[in-house]
Amino acid sequence: MGGDIVPIFYLQAETAEASGIPCGETRKQFRVFMGSTAMKSGSPRVKREQALTNKLIAEGVLVDDVRPDLYRFAQDYEFTSASAAGGVIKDGNCSGREAWKSEQGETLKTFLAAYSGENVDIEALETAQTETKSSVSVHGNMTTNLILYGPPGTGKTYQTALEAVSLCIGEAQARELASQGRAELMNEYKQLVAAGQIEFVTFHQSFSYEEFVEGLRPSTESNQIGEDTASAGFSLEPHDGAFKRISERARLDKGDENGDGRLSRRSRIYKIHLPTGAEGQKRLQFMLDDNVIFTDVGGDIDWSDDAYDMDRDTPFNG
Incomplete structure (x- = not known):
């Protein structure tokens, strides 16, 4: 099975989320991808990997995350075992072969047993890493919050469109569109925006809760009892923000599967x-x-x- 692609494995520990792959000739090593996070304060018990955690902090592999309770992997790091990787991420002791699971829920232990005696396809491992390392994967039980960062001109806007289309029509179909060229993907993106399935919001310093969720806006229209606007001044009317609008569409639209006898917006x-x-x-x-x-x-x-x-x-x- 030398040509089989090794799946990516995931680990969640409270608010920490990590992804990685088994590697090395014996598959006993485990590589955690850049962007994964680790708990700063996990189990209160004595931790086997505390010294390793301190070493990674000193070497700049683990840095402070934007969330104060987490560290973030600033680069890929190859651990001697999946248990060592899990111990650092959980800030506690970890049975790595049981804790790390694939997108399909298969444990690392089951995977290694099935591939016992086989050589790992190193090229396949590198391919899987390249496709995932830019951020923690949004598949499986991982969070769908995704932060893309980089200087201007590095493709953040295009990648944002690709991620949005993937969430709407599925990753496989979105990747197929992307393989046909930028124009094909962006055309699908524009259609989904027009259909109200995607909202693009530019956050800036003055962007407020009222604009994103719900707020009051002044209105100078005549009120219901017929007062003149010149004498009545203005009134405040509720206005839905981008997040509430798209949430309401999702609530009312039951999708194509309408087997419960209820009305569908379609x-x-x-x-x-x-x-x-x-x-x-x-x-x-x-x-x-x-x-x-x-x-x-x-x-x-x-x-x-x-x-x-x-x-x-x-x-x-x-």
């Missing part, structure tokens, strides 16, 4: 009138709470037109 829209009476209000509340219907003002449509009588008068028979 399906034909059926209009119902608002019921009256105690029983009608009870049914309306049930439908709203259970996401069977959603409300819409209808834009500038004149619902008094006779053409809409059938829609308005068709009873709900759920």
Whole structure:
């Protein structure tokens, strides 16, 4: 099995997340990728790898992460064993062959048993490393937060588009588009933006919570009781930020699998009138709470037109 690609293995310990691969001729060594994080304060017990942790800090392999409770690997580092790597990452003792798991949930111990006696494909290992080392992988149980950093002109914007498209249509399909050229990928990216599946936000010093989640904005439109704007001044109206907008779309859109009998934003829209009476209000509340219907003002449509009588008068028979 010399040509088989060795999978990437992952380890989570509280807020620390790391990825790496078994390496060396005997596969007993373990290489942790740059960008992985390690706990500063883990188990209170005596730790076998404390001296090694101190050595890595002194050598600049482990540096302070932006999160105060973590170290970050500033470069790849090859440990003598997976247990030693896990001990540093957890800041405690670790059974590495059980703790490190592949994206499919296979333990390192199971993988090594299956490949016992085989030579590791070093070229495949390097390929896997190159594809992953720029950041901790977002697959499996790893966080989907991803930070791309570098000087201007190094491809951060393009990589951001690739990651966003991958989350929407799947990594394999996104990589296939990218292999066809930048134009193909960016065209898909623009279509997803137009469909409301991707929001691109530029954070800057004045960017606020209100712009990202929800806030109040001044409005000079006439209020409901007809006060003149000149005398009434302005009012504050709630305004959805980018994060809330896309979250609301995701909540309302159940995707292509609509087997639970509920309405989908992709399906034909059926209009119902608002019921009256105690029983009608009870049914309306049930439908709203259970996401069977959603409300819409209808834009500038004149619902008094006779053409809409059938829609308005068709009873709900759920």
